[in-house]
Amino acid sequence: MSKTIMIVDDSASLRQVVSMTLRGAGYTVIEACDGKDALGKLSGQKVHLVISDVNMPNMDGLSFVCEMKKNASYKFTPVIMLTTESGEEKKMAGKSAGARAWVVKPFMPQQMLAAVSKLVM
Helix, strand or coil, X not given: CCCEEEEECCCXXXXXXXXXXXXXXCCEEEEECCHHHHHHHCCCCCCCEEEECCXXXXXXXXXXXXXXXXXXXXCCCCEEEEECCCCHHHHHHHHHHCCCEEEECCCCHHHHHHHHHHHXX
8 A cells, every 4th residue: 555645835836746756656645735725634544744835825834734743643744844944943943843854945856755765654
């Protein structure tokens, strides 16, 4: 059975690139356009990893990760933040929220797959 990864990003083109990369590597992908949409799609099914942007409308990535981690089903789900943000302050906020890795856009597909393979449970 393939592992399921949720991509949360307000950029449809970025979701498409990440999704194609992951599907090409054999993963099942769930897409969400912001944190609020993502929370609605977390319906108790097993999600092995979340890849989330930081800056999004409705609910940003850090707020989403904090909310997701409150749900016992997703408390230990690893999170990769995929963002243009590279400041230490944002990275520390991400770590506090529960992010396990920080990948700065633009990214190379192999870099993303390497991070995913280290964290997928």
